[in-house]
Amino acid sequence: SEDQADKLASMLADKPYGDDKRPIESPEKLARTTISLPESLLRQCEDLALNNKRNGIEPKNVSALVRAALEGYLNK
Numbered sequence: 001s002e003d004q005a006d007k008l009a010s011m012l013a014d015k016p017y018g019d020d021k022r023p024i025e026s027p028e029k030l031a032r033t034t035i036s037l038p039e040s041l042l043r044q045c046e047d048l049a050l051n052n053k054r055n056g057i058e059p060k061n062v063s064a065l066v067r068a069a070l071e072g073y074l075n076k
């Protein structure tokens with residue numbers, strides 16, 4: 001049904017659909033960089049990001065995961 005399709009789309013998407021909209025934030029501008037990681041560490045990061053995305057929790061991608069780790073390290 002259409003309702004089931006909407007529920008599935010909302011569950012699979014990064015953002016909610018319909019009335020459940022997140023407030024728009026104006027984050028600091030992001031700058032692109034390149035880092036080198038051991039393959040095993042990158043795989044762990046990718047697996048964690050994918051699991052977070054499936055469970056609807058942050059961080060949902062490797063970039064966000066690395067940002068969170070760096071912020072935690074720098075704020076010690």
